[in-house]
Amino acid sequence: MITFKEAYQKVLDHPLDLGIENVPLLNSLNRILAEDIYADRDFPPFDRATKDGIAIQFSDLANNRHAFKIEGVAAAGVVQQVLKDKSNCLEVMTGAVVPNHCDTVVMYEHLTIEDGAVTITKNVTKGQNIHYQGSDEKKGTLLLSKRKKISPAEIGVMATVGKAMVMVKGNPKICTVATGNELVEVDEIPKPHQIRKSNMLTIESALLNSKIEAGSLHLLDDKKEIERELEKALQDNDVLLLSGGVSKGKFDFIPEVMESLGVKKVFHRVLQRPGKPFWFGIHPKLKTVIFSFPGNPVSTFANYHLYFLPWLQTSWGISIDKLYIKLSTAITISLPLTRFIQVNTEEKEGVLWATPVMENGSGDLTSLAKSDGFICLEPRNKEYEVGEVVSFVKTR
Amino acid sequence: MITFKEAYQKVLDHPLDLGIENVPLLNSLNRILAEDIYADRDFPPFDRATKDGIAIQFSDLANNRHAFKIEGVAAAGVVQQVLKDKSNCLEVMTGAVVPNHCDTVVMYEHLTIEDGAVTITKNVTKGQNIHYQGSDEKKGTLLLSKRKKISPAEIGVMATVGKAMVMVKGNPKICTVATGNELVEVDEIPKPHQIRKSNMLTIESALLNSKIEAGSLHLLDDKKEIERELEKALQDNDVLLLSGGVSKGKFDFIPEVMESLGVKKVFHRVLQRPGKPFWFGIHPKLKTVIFSFPGNPVSTFANYHLYFLPWLQTSWGISIDKLYIKLSTAITISLPLTRFIQVNTEEKEGVLWATPVMENGSGDLTSLAKSDGFICLEPRNKEYEVGEVVSFVKTR
Numbered sequence: 001m002i003t004f005k006e007a008y009q010k011v012l013d014h015p016l017d018l019g020i021e022n023v024p025l026l027n028s029l030n031r032i033l034a035e036d037i038y039a040d041r042d043f044p045p046f047d048r049a050t051k052d053g054i055a056i057q058f059s060d061l062a063n064n065r066h067a068f069k070i071e072g073v074a075a076a077g078v079v080q081q082v083l084k085d086k087s088n089c090l091e092v093m094t095g096a097v098v099p100n101h102c103d104t105v106v107m108y109e110h111l112t113i114e115d116g117a118v119t120i121t122k123n124v125t126k127g128q129n130i131h132y133q134g135s136d137e138k139k140g141t142l143l144l145s146k147r148k149k150i151s152p153a154e155i156g157v158m159a160t161v162g163k164a165m166v167m168v169k170g171n172p173k174i175c176t177v178a179t180g181n182e183l184v185e186v187d188e189i190p191k192p193h194q195i196r197k198s199n200m201l202t203i204e205s206a207l208l209n210s211k212i213e214a215g216s217l218h219l220l221d222d223k224k225e226i227e228r229e230l231e232k233a234l235q236d237n238d239v240l241l242l243s244g245g246v247s248k249g250k251f252d253f254i255p256e257v258m259e260s261l262g263v264k265k266v267f268h269r270v271l272q273r274p275g276k277p278f279w280f281g282i283h284p285k286l287k288t289v290i291f292s293f294p295g296n297p298v299s300t301f302a303n304y305h306l307y308f309l310p311w312l313q314t315s316w317g318i319s320i321d322k323l324y325i326k327l328s329t330a331i332t333i334s335l336p337l338t339r340f341i342q343v344n345t346e347e348k349e350g351v352l353w354a355t356p357v358m359e360n361g362s363g364d365l366t367s368l369a370k371s372d373g374f375i376c377l378e379p380r381n382k383e384y385e386v387g388e389v390v391s392f393v394k395t396r
Numbered sequence: 397m398i399t400f401k402e403a404y405q406k407v408l409d410h411p412l413d414l415g416i417e418n419v420p421l422l423n424s425l426n427r428i429l430a431e432d433i434y435a436d437r438d439f440p441p442f443d444r445a446t447k448d449g450i451a452i453q454f455s456d457l458a459n460n461r462h463a464f465k466i467e468g469v470a471a472a473g474v475v476q477q478v479l480k481d482k483s484n485c486l487e488v489m490t491g492a493v494v495p496n497h498c499d500t501v502v503m504y505e506h507l508t509i510e511d512g513a514v515t516i517t518k519n520v521t522k523g524q525n526i527h528y529q530g531s532d533e534k535k536g537t538l539l540l541s542k543r544k545k546i547s548p549a550e551i552g553v554m555a556t557v558g559k560a561m562v563m564v565k566g567n568p569k570i571c572t573v574a575t576g577n578e579l580v581e582v583d584e585i586p587k588p589h590q591i592r593k594s595n596m597l598t599i600e601s602a603l604l605n606s607k608i609e610a611g612s613l614h615l616l617d618d619k620k621e622i623e624r625e626l627e628k629a630l631q632d633n634d635v636l637l638l639s640g641g642v643s644k645g646k647f648d649f650i651p652e653v654m655e656s657l658g659v660k661k662v663f664h665r666v667l668q669r670p671g672k673p674f675w676f677g678i679h680p681k682l683k684t685v686i687f688s689f690p691g692n693p694v695s696t697f698a699n700y701h702l703y704f705l706p707w708l709q710t711s712w713g714i715s716i717d718k719l720y721i722k723l724s725t726a727i728t729i730s731l732p733l734t735r736f737i738q739v740n741t742e743e744k745e746g747v748l749w750a751t752p753v754m755e756n757g758s759g760d761l762t763s764l765a766k767s768d769g770f771i772c773l774e775p776r777n778k779e780y781e782v783g784e785v786v787s788f789v790k791t792r
Contacts, residue, residue: 152601287519369539369552
């Protein structure tokens with residue numbers, strides 16, 4: 001058996017090149033940007049009025065004139081206006097191009113207007129209320145770098161530079177595989193010795209949070225069927241995520257069948273709890289990557305977050321999420337296994353605290369709905385103390 | 397003008413009853429649960445073997461017998477087996493019902509098997525390796541309470557109890573409304589005095605993160621058109637989110653048109669920066685709620701998070717996200733306005749730190765892609781100090 005650290009590294013040593021995809025702008029939300037985005041023009045593209053009011057030439061104001069005749073209106077969305085007589089003014093609207101021969105904008109709140117003539121009632125600074133061309137970004141500036149996760153703010157930036165279609169990192173084609181004769185569909189009434197499928201629906205929904213729509217498969221404990229179905233699944237997918245069938249049981253055919261289908265076992269069983277009977281392999285020819293998780297719901301859920309998500313982030317070429325949290329309870333780890341303990345989290349005055357969730361072993365599915373993630377504790381002689389900072393894997 | 401605190405309260409005082417919706421299980425991901433979920437049977441539903449190995453009657457082992465004849469196999473997914481001769485054993489697989497007349501499971505790793513007879517090589521504890529019926533949850537127990545946000549863990553729990561369809565809180569029907577003649581579509585090449593629409597795409601994508609697909613509308617600066625389009629939009633939607641058209645400009649017809657269409661202004665303009673010219677109203681008859689944000693991208697983005705999201709959470713009947721963060725830089729707020737300052741966040745050893753982002757005013761769209769959210773600072777004489785805990789609104 002290998003340590004968690006070794007197993008984790010071996011998984012990361014087998015990334016896939018997931019390629020890139022060209023998608024409509026709104027579909028790129030929460031995907032990983034695969035191209036650099038540059039300013040296609042200055043930001044803003046012209047000297048832009050930031051207030052509704054009048055545009056004037058400051059030098060004229062400095063000559064002690066405080067009443068201006070209104071020549072016309074410069075609205076947003078029309079070509080640049082020109083102030084003909086520099087001792088006059090033009091009304092100007094937010095978002096409009098500051099008129100030619102004007103260098104200062106005074107907002108309506110600081111004006112009185114009577115008979116088409118404007119009097120300024122407050123002190124004016126030269127150049128005020130103008131958002132200058134190129135003052136945010138110059139044309140050609142790198143605005144967004146590839147490998148960034150696309151949030152609504154990035155959507156806005158890309159809209160402005162005209163990216164109606166965006167290059168994003170590709171998603172792996174994934175099939176989730178449930179195994180075991182005891183499983184029935186969610187909409188069935190299970191017999192006393194049966195249970196409904198839940199593990200792989202949990203994983204399918206977790207994948208949706210990474211914007212991946214996975215296929216699904218249910219294998220009965222029949223070696224021939226498993227062989228036939230897995231052969232096809234290995235060919236049709238980039239990644240298989242399995243649950244169950246990798247323990248020492250008589251019907252745990254998965255490792256044997258995988259090998260007969262040309263899959264190379266990278267490791268099986270890890271010094272960790274939960275999730276010990278984890279089997280990981282690759283198909284050297286087809287390039288399929290296989291994560292075969294233990295059948296217990298807590299084990300599958302933990303290993304999905306501990307191994308699969310970092311693998312996915314590595315395959316996308318982005319950095320792996322690493323979080324830390326403070327312990328609100330002292331914990332002792334006696335067995336020589338890396339422990340993943342379900343916790344509730346609480347943010348108190350900018351500090352994140354973790355409190356272990358009472359649970360009843362790795363079969364306790366309902367405990368997952370009570371926790372926010374797992375803390376990761378390596379075995380050591382010294383107790384983990386209250387307030388100690390430990391590694392944290394978020395699951396909601 | 398009213399304070400931010402007053403404006404915030406007035407918005408929350410106008411929630412909508414968004415009703416409930418029945419959706420397929422996987423579609424309920426990230427929605428708000430609108431029903432209580434109970435255990436439909438015990439969890440687990442039977443005494444379940446947690447290891448592959450043999451099932452025995454412990455009392456027989458206690459009689460100093462350590463070799464057992466194998467009577468047969470109890471697989472997962474078959475009806476409960478019966479151990480006929482209590483001095484024998486049955487092989488048992490993980491997930492199987494523990495056979496009748498057995499009370500203890502010994503895993504293969506602790507056995508040697510020769511000629512159909514098993515010898516146990518390790519100490520055995522009565523009842524070991526059995527996940528007892530009802531030990532996680534009893535039938536009828538409340539597993540998930542309504543108003544919980546549905547994450548993958550909740551999907552798993554609901555799958556197990558057979559919820560193929562789930563009741564979730566309804567979403568408001570929303571239309572985003574961009575205003576202004578200067579705006580062109582993302583896939584167009586703007587003329588020098590034009591800019592591409594971006595504000596409302598930012599908001600549309602932010603809504604997608606709340607699983608809301610909004611409609612969109614672009615109004616030109618034409619009072620008749622605005623009247624006609626808004627009248628229809630007020631009838632067809634629960635919520636309108638507008639950007640622009642609420643300043644003091646000549647073409648800022650929105651407040652006037654709204655009133656002529658029977659909309660009641662709740663307030664206009666708030667003592668805050670950015671986002672001061674925010675207009676909020678309701679249509680008492682149609683029950684439409686109108687958030688009319690200023691046209692600047694930072695203002696719209698800030699007000700969406702500061703007002704709309706808490707309003708949405710209140711309408712769903714769930715608690716409002718409240719986060720706090722520590723300042724990495726001292727900040728002085730001199731003007732009598734509530735300030736929202738864009739920050740980068742960094743988690744260091746379980747503590748969240750905020751560092752202000754350099755920006756160029758509320759028109760600086762690109763600054764949004766550099767920040768993780770806004771810190772909220774009320775004006776006060778004393779400087780905000782390094783390490784001080786302040787309110788934080790996350791935007792990615």
